[in-house]
Amino acid sequence: MSGEEEGGRLVPFPGGGAVEGDEGLLPALEALLFAAGAPVSARVLAAALEDVSSARVEAALERLRRRLTASSRALELVRVAGGWQLRTDPRFADAIVRLLGGTPQRLSQAALETLSVVAYRQPVTRTEVEALRGVGCGPVLRTLIDRGLVRVAGRKDEPGRPLQYATTDRFLEVFGLPDLDGLPTLREREEIDED
């Protein structure tokens, strides 16, 4: 087994001969991410590899991401829901859908709208969502919860202690967002808020 020197310690890493860039880490990380399926944080990946710092893993992931993009591979490495995830390139979407059979389930206009209110206003009560949309939202919220996109985040400290809703990590994963700050900013917010 070849190793690499780091801080006077031998790091056992197959193929990790070149210190700069941690070349040996890349296939290891690719294997871990393939096996995991779900988004995994650099910290968790580092813990699985043992004796590798999160910072090194983070740098290697970024390198792997660029490499996958540059070499036009089947998979993309994406920062999503607080972690990293291997995903198929969107250009294969049609073929994959045909392969797996069936049409992807689309969210209705009402569901998408309710979801974006919850995403931008969380934690938010049902009454607050309904005031915004001007229509009852109970069944739509139920659907979003069933699909794992929205969760109950607690109760609001006001009379009746109504339930509050928030988005889930699954929401970030489905819409490919690294975190909630990754949501596109709402247009004209300042314009409406100023008066």
Added chain:
Amino acid sequence: MDPADAEDTAWTVHTEVFEGPLDLLLYLVRRDGIDLEQFPVSRIAEAYLEYLDRMRVLHLGVAAEYLVMAATLVWLKSLELFQRRPAVLDDEEEAEDPRRALARRLLELQRYREAAERLDAGVQLGREVFVREPGEVDVADRPVASPIDAFGLLDLYYELLEREPAADLVIEVGRRGPDVAGCCRGVLQWLHRRGGEGDLADLLASLPTRAQRVVTFLAVLEMARLQWVDLHQEAHLGPVGVTARVPAWVDLSPITGALQQEAG
């Protein structure tokens, strides 16, 4: 479709389905190219009332909230006709003009609608991109011989209520019963005194009152849901073990936040 065609034929199929009065208003605003910043109340009110008429002609049920909005619009229109500030504004300088308030609601909804469109336009998991199902390892060092079944839990629960008649037959008026959060703390402390794991039946049997057992049972389920404890069962209908996965001093706010109301 143009709703004006509707009166002419009995066969017109009306396909616009509105999600409440705000949705209908937004539709009309867009259809007629109305500037929301200007908010010409009478024009909007007319378009809205005309649309409700069409819906009535078509024998579409008009829900109450549409009528409430119609009343509001007529009121706003009357204010404008009399060139008056609404009386509510005279009382309180701070209050917002109701016309402005309605325009604001529409703009606000419009913003979320656009956000929803942007969200939908992006790449979506299961639609444009695909991932592997998470891999699993056959874990040997965790005592999960068979996943615990709900009936096993239920049996255990009834058995406990049966086996040891509850001692608290005295009715205590005004006494608060055990709460889930308190029981969670109790369970975690009990587990950690035993090196982190114990038998669910022993745990419940150690409690003096039926109320405490019931709430503690719920506390265990709630903690299992939060993955604060693992439930495991070696054999079908065998004893159910509980293993703590968080320290005894864990912050209980996820439980107090969501559950204290029911338990209290």
